[in-house]
Structure formats: C-alpha cells, structure tokens
Amino acid sequence: MVRLTGITKSFLGVPVLRGVDLELRAGEVHALMGENGAGKSTLLKVLAGVHRPDGGVIELDGREVTFAVPLDAQRAGIAIIHQEFNLLPYRSVAENVYLGREPVRRGHVDRRKMTADTAALLEWLGEEGISPDAPVGHLPVAQQQVVEILKALSTDARVIAMDEPTAALADHEVELLYDLVRRLRERGIAILYVSHRMREVYDLSQRITVLKDGAFVTTAPAGDITPEQVVRHMVGRPLDALYPARADPVDLGDVRLALRDGANDRVRGLDMMLRAGEIVGLAGLQGSGRSAVARAIWGVEPLTRGTLTVDGRPLRIRSPRAAVRHRIAFVTEDRKSQGLALRQSVRDNTLMVRRAALSGGPSRARKDLPELLRSVTVVARGEHQEVRLLSGGNQQKVVLAKWLAVSPRVLIVDEPTRGIDVGAKQTVHALLRGLAEAGVAILMISSELPELIGMSDRILVMHEGALVGELTAGASEEAVMALATGHGTGEAA
Structure with a gap:
C-alpha cells in the first residue's frame, strides 16, 4: 500500500x-x-x-x-x-x-x-x-x-x-x-x-x-x-547485556529499611525489609498495590499503622520532604507529570530536590552538576536545554540524576524503563546495579517480568493490597504470575 x-x-x-x-x-x-x-x-x-x-x-x-x-x-x-x-x-x-x-x-x-x-x-x-x-x-x-x-x-x-x-x-x-x-x-x-x-x-x-x-x-x-x-x-x-550480572555471592549489608505490619487505606499487613546493596523487585498486577507501597514509604499516602525503621531508627514519614531528609528517593512511574518540570532546564531539574530539601547551598550543587550528568550519560545540547526537548530515555536519566544529587540510601524506582529504548534501558539497569554495589538499597517496581527477574536479588509479590510471597533471584515468570493472580505459593515475604 x-x-x-x-x-x-x-x-x-x-x-x-x-x-x-x-x-x-x-x-x-x-x-x-x-x-x-x-x-x-x-x-x-x-x-x-x-x-x-x-x-x-x-x-x-x-x-x-x-x-x-x-x-x-x-x-x-x-x-x-x-x-x-x-x-x-x-x-x-x-x-x-x-x-x-x-x-x-x-x-x-x-x-x-x-x-x-x-x-x-x-x-x-x-x-x-x-x-x-x-x-x-x-x-x-x-x-x-x-x-x-x-x-x-x-x-x-x-x-x-x-x-x-x-x-x-x-x-x-x-x-x-x-x-x-x-x-x-x-x-x-x-x-x-x-x-x-x-x-x-x-x-x-x-x-x-x-x-x-x-x-x-x-x-x-x-x-x-x-x-x-x-x-x-x-x-x-546482545540481549543478555540488558541485565548486568550481580555479584556472586551478593555482598549484602545491614538492613537499611524495614516495614512491620504497615497499612493504610490502600495496603495492609506489609512486612518487608531492604538491605544495603540489594535490589528487591516488587511484582503484582495493576491495582495490586505496588505503587501504593512506594507512596506509603515515601509519605505521599502515609502509613496509618505499623512500624517503619531506616538504619535501625523508627521513623514516622508524613511527607516526601521528610523522606528526602532521611535520604529516601522515589523515581515515580510517570516522569512527565510527576518527575520533571518539562519547561525548565536540565540543570534546574537535576538540582531541584537538593536545593529544596537539603542544606549545602546552590554553589555546591552547581559544582556537582557536571559529574551528576556524566554519571547517568545524559545526552543534551547543554545543561540549559529544556527537559521537554530531550528523548524519553534522556528525560529518565535526568530524573535519576535528580535523585543521585541527594546521595540516597534507599532508592524506590517505579517502572524505571517505561517508554525508553533498549540502549537507554541498559544504561538505567547498569546504573541501578552500580548503586546497589555502592550500598544503596533499591526497591524496584516493574510491569516487565523479564526486567524484574533479570535485575532483582529477591522478588516480593503483591495481590489485592497485600504481600503474598517472596521468590529468589532467577524465579520464573510463571511463578511470579501465579502469586500475582492469587493462585501460587511462595516463601513468606
């Protein structure tokens, strides 16, 4: 035709x-x-x-x-x-x-x-x-x-x-x-x-x-x-390069974040922990409560019950600003409406959280900017280019750079590679693996099961607002989906 x-x-x-x-x-x-x-x-x-x-x-x-x-x-x-x-x-x-x-x-x-x-x-x-x-x-x-x-x-x-x-x-x-x-x-x-x-x-x-x-x-x-x-x-x-190899054995540190009997209007009975140096995948069907867990930890929809500890200290996180002060970062699933100010520059987007929530002064933040952008391989005409003019992959890299600027100890990423190409996915995956190896505890939510399986050291599975099982690294897609649909069994999460 x-x-x-x-x-x-x-x-x-x-x-x-x-x-x-x-x-x-x-x-x-x-x-x-x-x-x-x-x-x-x-x-x-x-x-x-x-x-x-x-x-x-x-x-x-x-x-x-x-x-x-x-x-x-x-x-x-x-x-x-x-x-x-x-x-x-x-x-x-x-x-x-x-x-x-x-x-x-x-x-x-x-x-x-x-x-x-x-x-x-x-x-x-x-x-x-x-x-x-x-x-x-x-x-x-x-x-x-x-x-x-x-x-x-x-x-x-x-x-x-x-x-x-x-x-x-x-x-x-x-x-x-x-x-x-x-x-x-x-x-x-x-x-x-x-x-x-x-x-x-x-x-x-x-x-x-x-x-x-x-x-x-x-x-x-x-x-x-x-x-x-x-x-x-x-x-x-090759396709295998999409998922960088994890250390063998994985060198895990202390418990960085722990949640006991956490609940709010969207989730219930949450028991989970993240260790330094670990990528924990969070799986589940749409509406299962995956993103609600992230929003609860980060204070967008605060917990109404349960205990949250970070580095052994009990915390009551009631707002994103409080989460950032405790070095908890959150890459949301919708970068355009929730992660970026599209008509602002690469520089302003990268430094916005650090300027707003942390001490250190604008001059120190500007000094660190070139290294931050190099670390995530942002391709742009310069730091003053508007973010809306970048490709989807480079926009996502700017979001990641924004959170690297606050030196996170816990990083939550929700659909970190949605809508970006294979090359950009490899960059994001390598960056996440590198952060884990540097001691960051990572909670990764993804609808792409091959990504979740390829990147995670453990996989937690949700169904109807509750954690229903835990699977080890390399679990099959069938095992994940069986739990996600309420028909499988797994080690208690």
Whole structure:
C-alpha cells in the first residue's frame, strides 16, 4: 500500500534519516524498532506530511506522491496516533472524532449526523459499548485510545501509524488494544507499530524493520528474526547485556529499611525489609498495590499503622520532604507529570530536590552538576536545554540524576524503563546495579517480568493490597504470575 524508498532528512546540516526503506501492506502490522534517536519519529512525520524529505520517494498504491502539509497525507488515507492523546476531555466522543470537520446542515453543526456517523464507526470497529455522547474525560485510557483510532477512521484512513500505543495503558488494558489492532488488520488497514516493548511487537506484528542512527538496518518477517537479533541490530549488543550480572555471592549489608505490619487505606499487613546493596523487585498486577507501597514509604499516602525503621531508627514519614531528609528517593512511574518540570532546564531539574530539601547551598550543587550528568550519560545540547526537548530515555536519566544529587540510601524506582529504548534501558539497569554495589538499597517496581527477574536479588509479590510471597533471584515468570493472580505459593515475604 505504501512504499518509502531511500528517504533522507537533515536538520541544520545534521542527517537524521539516511536512505531509509519501508513497505506497508494492507492487512499487516509492521513494527518499527530502534533506539531513541534512531529516526523513528522523524520517519513517522515524513509519512504524515509534517516534514518533507530531502531525498527519496514515497509511493501510495504504486504512484509517487508528495505531501506538502499533513492535510495532504490525511486526504491520502494516512493517520498518525501519537503516544500522547490529542483529545478535549470535556467534549463528547463524537465531538472529538469530528473536531474541526463537523458536518454542517443549514449553517449549523449537524449533531445528529455527527452522532450517527460516530456510532456507525464504533459498530464497524466492534466497540458499541462506547456512547458517542460520553464525555471523553470520563472514559478509561483504553477507550480514549479507541477515540483516537476513530478519529483516524473518520478520515477514511487506510494506513495508521501507532507511536508507543501501550505507554499509557494499564496491564489489563493492553489486551484490549491487542484485540483492536487485530480487528483493524482484519479489515485491511495497514498498521505501522512503533514500540520498545519486545513482547507486544512479537505478539502483534508480521514484519519488523530496524533503524539505527537514522539508517535502515533490516526488514524481516517476525518469525525469522529473534529478539536477540533485533537488539543486536538496534544497539550492537546482545540481549543478555540488558541485565548486568550481580555479584556472586551478593555482598549484602545491614538492613537499611524495614516495614512491620504497615497499612493504610490502600495496603495492609506489609512486612518487608531492604538491605544495603540489594535490589528487591516488587511484582503484582495493576491495582495490586505496588505503587501504593512506594507512596506509603515515601509519605505521599502515609502509613496509618505499623512500624517503619531506616538504619535501625523508627521513623514516622508524613511527607516526601521528610523522606528526602532521611535520604529516601522515589523515581515515580510517570516522569512527565510527576518527575520533571518539562519547561525548565536540565540543570534546574537535576538540582531541584537538593536545593529544596537539603542544606549545602546552590554553589555546591552547581559544582556537582557536571559529574551528576556524566554519571547517568545524559545526552543534551547543554545543561540549559529544556527537559521537554530531550528523548524519553534522556528525560529518565535526568530524573535519576535528580535523585543521585541527594546521595540516597534507599532508592524506590517505579517502572524505571517505561517508554525508553533498549540502549537507554541498559544504561538505567547498569546504573541501578552500580548503586546497589555502592550500598544503596533499591526497591524496584516493574510491569516487565523479564526486567524484574533479570535485575532483582529477591522478588516480593503483591495481590489485592497485600504481600503474598517472596521468590529468589532467577524465579520464573510463571511463578511470579501465579502469586500475582492469587493462585501460587511462595516463601513468606
């Protein structure tokens, strides 16, 4: 349906795409993979008419086409669904679907036709459970994504590009997206699927294309290329390198943090301990209380019962500021809304907690800044660049640098590699392992079981607000999931 041949694009003389080839076929999911900075987003924007290529050819149904503006691509049947939704929460589903293209009758918006057309699209997609009149802000995230897809279908899109479509979805919503993608494929839509998550790429796609440093590397049927080969093409390193080896035996220090019979409105009966030099994984299904444990320890949702000790001292942590004073750091799961001030600089983000909560003065903080940024390998134009202009991986590194600035003794990380590429994941994993070896006690929450198993010295599993078991390093995914679903047994946590 679409063929891109030899696509090149440069910005200010710097090549971003260097002779990229890509084919999209009707009724096929084609995965596009590569590290952050590999050129994926630029290629999507070329396909969508946002950028005009410097060289190469775009063909649609065998005919060469040129897109001067995004509207040209839209009229040709090409739609892009971005990672961050473009929806108006206080307007209805129908109003969002036809925003800017409302049907008009006798000089007024024809709301009856708009509602009927939206209902027809929902029926065609097999999503009759969504009302065209429902305010979008009242819908769960998975159904908001359906609205984004309806917007594309309402323009008669035959090609849909999805950029990290599961990044904002809870675990139980991912399968709903899978069903939606399969239905689109069955109806002959060509889907370009951009994702860093290897499992969903292999669950959904028929072919995989890999980009590296703006250049085309390979296209192969998903059944003919292994995840290890994909990673090697992307970063030049084997998949095993994602998880740095732990010391053997692990040299653990004293108990750094202990929780006994901890509880609040979200969790109950929590008994756990973290030792210096240890990475403890915290597993569980969405809604099991994983993040609630972190928020309780850090004072966001303080414990109402139980005893918390840090380095042997009983503490009552009622606020994040108190947690920071005791050198407890928390990397939240949503870096953009909870971890960063996006319109502030790399420097201001890195030093904000240290300036606000600890003594030492701004001059000392500024002196330490270059070493902090080097330690997490942040790639930016300089310390004054706005964080919003960095890639997802570099934004996450800034979040980590912010907490390294307070010299944490306990580090809680919630989904530390969500939405970042394989190369950045390796950097984050190596950094966490290095911190553990330096004596930091780490509690790591992750929905990616291979990550949790590959990084943890022990794994605690939650179910319905309670810790239900503990597994040793190297436990199987099946053992973790059995406990997480309430059907397994494990050593008492």
